[in-house]
Amino acid sequence: MLYPQLTDSRMVFDLNGVWDFKLLDEGQCPAVDGPVQDAIPMAVPSAYNDLYEGRAFKEHVGDMVYQRSFSVSAPMLEKRLVLRFSSATHQATVYLNGKLLGKHKGGFLPFEFEIGQQARRGENLLTVIVNNIVDYSTLPCGRLVTEKYPGLAPMVRNYPNFDYFNYTGIMRPVKLYTTPRNYIRDITVVGHMDGSFSYKVDVQGEGEVAVEMLDPDKKCVFKAQGASGEGKIENVRLWAPENPALYDLVVRLASGDEQDSYTEPFGFRDISIQNCRICLNGKPVYLKGFGKHEDSYVNGRGFNEALNVKDVGLLKWIGANSFRTSHYPYSEEMMRLCDREGIMVIDEVPAVGLHTAFTATGMLGGEPNGTWRTLQTAQHHRDVINDLIARDKNHPCVVMWSVANEPASEEEGAREYFEPLTVLARQQDPQHRPVTIVTYEGSSPEKCKVAELCDVLVINRYRGWYDTEGNLPGAAAKLKDEFERFHARCPEKPIMLGEYGADTIAGMHDATPTLFSEEYQVAYLEAYSEVFDSLPYITGEHVWNFADFATAENIRRVQGNKKGIFTRDRRPKMAAHYLKGRWTGFEKE
Known part of the structure; x- marks a missing residue:
């Protein structure tokens, strides 16, 4: 799908701005051929959640309606006229002048409708109903639960199977554009x-x-x-x-x-795998960088061009050369910026939470060993792989596709689920870039069912934090041992750490490095770095996370995940200066 572009034959019109907005009660159907009653202002693009106060607003479960009018001129109707959404999270139903244009499932990829037959000269009314529920049929996954408490009406709760806040709404730009009929x-x-x-x-x-x-x-x-x-x-x-x-x-x-x-x-460039390393243009390249999030105060996961520029500037300042789009496709504008600025990207579909034993904190605690009998995501997973590669196939910044993050890859049925998806990704990519499935610590070298499906083993490990906490020598020993066991199993495959990190409260210090202190975060990174440097087949290190970010509210999180090397407002912690010293000019032979 081509990005909207103003040329001598195409016009592009911005529909961003302040729209009318209303949260809908269960079963409520708003008028789609007239103004929404009792609407409030809502910025588009943005996540809706943080723009008004109150838990009921922030954590609303179900539908919401967006509405605005726009004008169409006679010259526009003489062309092919297209309405394009860069994303709407997680499902959208779109009406124009009261008539259904169509529906779209999936919250992080673009979709569009030709509207020449429905649009009219002059004012047109656009109504979009967005649904924010995540369940066992969506990507990302979640659980929809009705809870009962004595003396209270039943409460419908939506628990994500992933450890970041379920920001939703029309979170990326909306545009009209024209093309000729041919x-x-x-x-x-x-x-x-x-x-x-x-x-x-x-x-x-x-x-x-x-x-x-x-x-x-x-x-x-x-x-x-x-x-x-x-x-x-x-x-x-x-x-x-x-x-x-x-x-x-x-x-x-x-x-x-x-x-x-x-x-x-x-761009002209080649990605290959040689001698257990990722190679760019025939030479080994060491991926230095982060798992990230599209996350900021007020905007939530909403599109923020200024923040994209800021983040890329900080990546270059710290000496990073790459990041993963954890855990969903990022905006097209960010991909274009990475092309321009030389940032390599592991491009990930929104397949996170494919594990029925995960809870909203990212910790185990649900029902294990039932994932691949329970989930109903297989066809939707194929759809998002197709759509992501169709969108991003020409970007030189994309060096690898990630088919999922931390699925139940240790359970029976995982290989059968993922094998056709990895085959599909390779078939759809005209550049035949490497494909990976990012796995978690429960998927050990002995239990992992998907390692042979991957071109690069990308693993997430938190030794020294979620286990062996405070014991960094022990954590490093366990980490190195696990690397060596994976290498023994797949001696031809490069390995990189896709996530590792320690929650750190900015400004918390201790002479003896202790958990949550800035000193401990630095010591943690130093211990991991020694392991990476001792093993020739390690092809990259992505710290979790680039910046602090919002999560579902729970006792493991203090106003979100604090593993950021930068705070949520992009101020460096001590660890940023350590990584800048490590990464600047560093290339692993």
Whole structure:
């Protein structure tokens, strides 16, 4: 799916702003052909949860309605007119002028509707009903529970199977755009480190396709006719963190007097696995960085371009070169920024909480050994893999696909569930990037059912925090031993730590490093670093987490998860300065 782009043949209109909004009671059906009664103002894009006070508002379970009007001109109706949502979390039902446009399931990927038949010249009324429930059919997963208490009406609660707050709403931009009737529907372009490339243009309707390629200085280096082709550029400039060179594939579709045009940025680079290491352009690259969240005060998980720029700036300041989109696809704007700035990305689908024994804190405590008999996510999981790769396939920043985070990969049935999904990811990706499933400590080298399905073993471990707490020598010994056991099982596969960290209260200090102190966080990172540096097959380290973030309220969390190297408002803890010293200029041989 192409990102909305203003060209000489396309118009783009922003529908962001303050919309009308109302939380709906169970079974309540708002009018969709007239104004919503008793509506309150709501910013779009944003998560709705933190914009008004009260637990009932913040933790509402079920439907909510968004509404606004917009104007359509006669020239817009002469074109193909499209309404596009960058995301709506977790399910959306969309009406225009009282008529159903359609529904979409999945809260972190774009969807759109052609509205030329339903739109009218002048004012149009757009109504969107968003549902925020997570259950055993959604990604991410959760549990919908009706609780009973003496003397009280039953309470419906929605418990996430994941350890971050279930921010919801219309959280990313909403746009209108136009194209000609005959238009460029999609572009696939692959560039290799030797300068060879191939492209394919998917068009709707009649017309002749012409392409030209511009180098980073905007000089034309290739021209051709036809919807597909290949070639080779001499003296190609490769995409890499130290020099993220971007080329443009300019595509034009001519149909009679009408023309459509679109420019797709891409990079020349190759990702491979050699000698138990991830390689970029044929050379080992060590992934230094974080698991992150799209999370900030007020916006929640809502789109925030300024924060994206701030975060990428902090990544470069600290010497990081990568992050994982834990635990859902991030905004298209963030992916484009990473292309530009040379940040490598492990791109993850929203498949978190696929474990019936997980609770909202991320700790075990539910019903084990029933995950793959209970979940109803298999088809939806295929859908989000297809949609994610369709959206992000051309991004040079994407170096790996993550099919899930911390599923019940130790349970019987895990391999049968995940094998077709990893095959699908490889089939759908024209660049054939590595595929992984990020596993947790319950999925040990002896119990893991999915290790052989992965190109890279990405494991999350919290030795020294959730176990062996306070005992860093013991934690490091257990960590190294587990690495060695995984390496013995899969000697050809690189291994990296996808998460490791310790909750740290900013400003809490102790001469002897103790739990929750900034000194302990630094000592914890030092102990892990010694293990990484001692093993040649370790290909990366992603600290959990880049910044403190909101979670479901529980006694294990003090106003959220405090494992951030930065506070939620992006102020560095002591650990940030330790990592800056470790990572700046560091490349593992």
